[in-house]
Amino acid sequence: MMADPLALEVLCFRLGGILWGIEAGQVDRIARPEEALDDPLLDPARVLGVAPEASLQGRRLLLRPGTARAILPVDEVLDLVSLSANDLAALPPLIAGALPDERIWAVGKVGTQILLLLDAATLCGTKTGAGDRAGQEEG
Amino acid sequence: MMAGEETSGAERRAALLRQADEAAQAQEAQDGAAIHLLLVALSGEHYGFPLDRVREVVKPAPITPVPSIPEHILGVMNLRGEILPVLDLKRLLGLGAGAPDPQGRIVIVKSPGMAVGFLADSVEDAIEVRGTLEPPLATLPEGQAQYLQGQVAHADRLVGVLNVEALLARRE
Numbered sequence: 553m554m555a556d557p558l559a560l561e562v563l564c565f566r567l568g569g570i571l572w573g574i575e576a577g578q579v580d581r582i583a584r585p586e587e588a589l590d591d592p593l594l595d596p597a598r599v600l601g602v603a604p605e606a607s608l609q610g611r612r613l614l615l616r617p618g619t620a621r622a623i624l625p626v627d628e629v630l631d632l633v634s635l636s637a638n639d640l641a642a643l644p645p646l647i648a649g650a651l652p653d654e655r656i657w658a659v660g661k662v663g664t665q666i667l668l669l670l671d672a673a674t675l676c677g678t679k680t681g682a683g684d685r686a687g688q689e690e691g
Numbered sequence: 692m693m694a695g696e697e698t699s700g701a702e703r704r705a706a707l708l709r710q711a712d713e714a715a716q717a718q719e720a721q722d723g724a725a726i727h728l729l730l731v732a733l734s735g736e737h738y739g740f741p742l743d744r745v746r747e748v749v750k751p752a753p754i755t756p757v758p759s760i761p762e763h764i765l766g767v768m769n770l771r772g773e774i775l776p777v778l779d780l781k782r783l784l785g786l787g788a789g790a791p792d793p794q795g796r797i798v799i800v801k802s803p804g805m806a807v808g809f810l811a812d813s814v815e816d817a818i819e820v821r822g823t824l825e826p827p828l829a830t831l832p833e834g835q836a837q838y839l840q841g842q843v844a845h846a847d848r849l850v851g852v853l854n855v856e857a858l859l860a861r862r863e
Contacts, residue, residue, distance in 0.1 A: 570756060601758030641774040645805055646859065647767060650760040659755075659767060659774050666755040666769050 556636045562660060564630040564667060565613070568602025571667050572626075573633070573660050578672035580616040582629055589614070591621045599655070599675055620676035635660045640669075726820045726843060728852065731798060731811035734786045738811075738851045739818070739843075746799045746806055748814050751791035761863055765789075768797070768808060775799065777808040783858055784851075785832035800855055807859060820845050824852060 561576040583589060591614065597603045604610065609628040615621065639661050642648070655674040660667035728739030729748070749770060754777050756766040763782045767774050777797060781789040789795070789810045797808040824841030828849070831839075838861075840852040 568758070570758070644767065644774060644776040644807075646776045646778075646807060647757055647760060647764065650764060650862070651757075652759060656757065661769055661772065661774070664753065664769055666753075666767055666774070668755065668757065 556634070559634045559636045560640070562633050562635050562667065562669065563613070564633055564662070565611075565626040566628045566630060567596055567600070567604060567626045569605070570602060571630075571662075571665060572670055573635075573667035574613065574615075574670045574672055576632060578615055578617045580614040580621075583612040583614060583623075585610050585612060585625070587612070589623055591623050593623045593625070594675060596625060600670075615672040615676060617671075617673035617676055620673060622672075622676045624675065633660070633662055635662075724821070726822070726824070726852070728818050728820060728843075728850065729798065730815040730818050730845075730850065731780070731796070731809075732813045732815055733781050733784065733789075733811055736786070736851070737815065737845075737848060738780075738784070738839075738853055739820075740798055740800060740809075740853050741840075741855070742817055744800050744802075744855050746801050749797050749799060749808075751793075751795050751797055751810070754791060761861070762788075763861060765810060770799070770808075773806070775806055775808050777810055778858065780809045780811050780858075783861060784835045784838060802855065802859055809858070818845060820850070827851065 562573040563576050563579050564571060564573050566572070589612065604625050605627050607627045611626055611629045613624045613626055615624055641659050641661065643656060643659060653674055655671055656668050657671045658669045660669050727742035729742050729745045730737055730739050752768050752770065754766045754768050757764070763779050765777045765779050768777050779789040781787055789812070791810060794813050795810060796814040797810055798814065799806050799808050820843045822843050824843055827836040827839045827842055838854055838857045840854045842849045842851050
């Protein structure tokens with residue numbers, strides 16, 4: 553079967569007990585927690601409303617949407633999946649209308665599971681001052 | 692049989708049908724119009740969704756929570772490929788927090804442009820009630836009356852008739 557040229561490559565990860573996805577093109581690389589990094593560190597509790605769990609499998613995603621840069625700590629990086637139009641759905645209006653912005657822009661369907669798809673550009677625009685300082689200290 | 696007798700017979704049947712229709716209308720006016728409800732249980736109380744708003748009832752499927760949204764929205768579920776929001780009916784009605792369990796059911800309700808799931812403790816029956824909607828009792832939990840069209844008597848108990856539009860309009 554030919555690959556769908558319009559399909560979206562999505563990096564799946566777990567954070568705060570929820571499955572998330574982010575377009576692979578918006579991720580520069582995956583880093584280990586102990587790695588020294590210079591970019592601003594996002595606070596998941598503030599930008600996504602979920603707190604990371606203490607986990608040995610924890611990783612950091614280096615986000616590069618356009619010229620913006622930020623680091624998102626996650627509990628576990630799971631897989632890279634290809635989502636075609638049939639695997640994507642808009643957020644129900646009731647949900648989209650209750651969110652503060654478009655940081656979750658759609659959902660992905662992987663089997664019976666649902667991925668919340670993040671927009672890295674929106675996330676990078678919501679980085680916190682505390683997170684910036686933490687990132688610089690660790691960098 | 693003569694032609695005149697046939698005409699007379701047809702007229703008599705038509706007259707009887709007219710009388711039957713008038714009698715049914717008179718009975719309905721006396722009893723009140725029929726109200727069709729899907730009866731659900733929440734914390735031991737009974738509530739009814741207008742049956743014409745109910746699309747289907749499903750067993751609880753995995754619900755993916757969405758952070759940063761009001762507590763009464765439990766999240767989204769994947770129903771045969773359709774992504775639906777699921778609301779906590781108990782929390783909306785001030786009856787505590789609902790949690791999916793094997794006995795629970797999700798009532799999928801039709802709304803213009805979308806479908807929405809409501810989590811209930813159980814689904815009891817589809818019923819027809821004759822009578823008029825009474826205003827909600829003042830003894831209901833605080834804030835609940837705004838989500839009810841009214842109450843009707845059924846099987847020696849009061850059933851709150853849910854106002855789907857009001858439930859969907861809640862923002863906080």
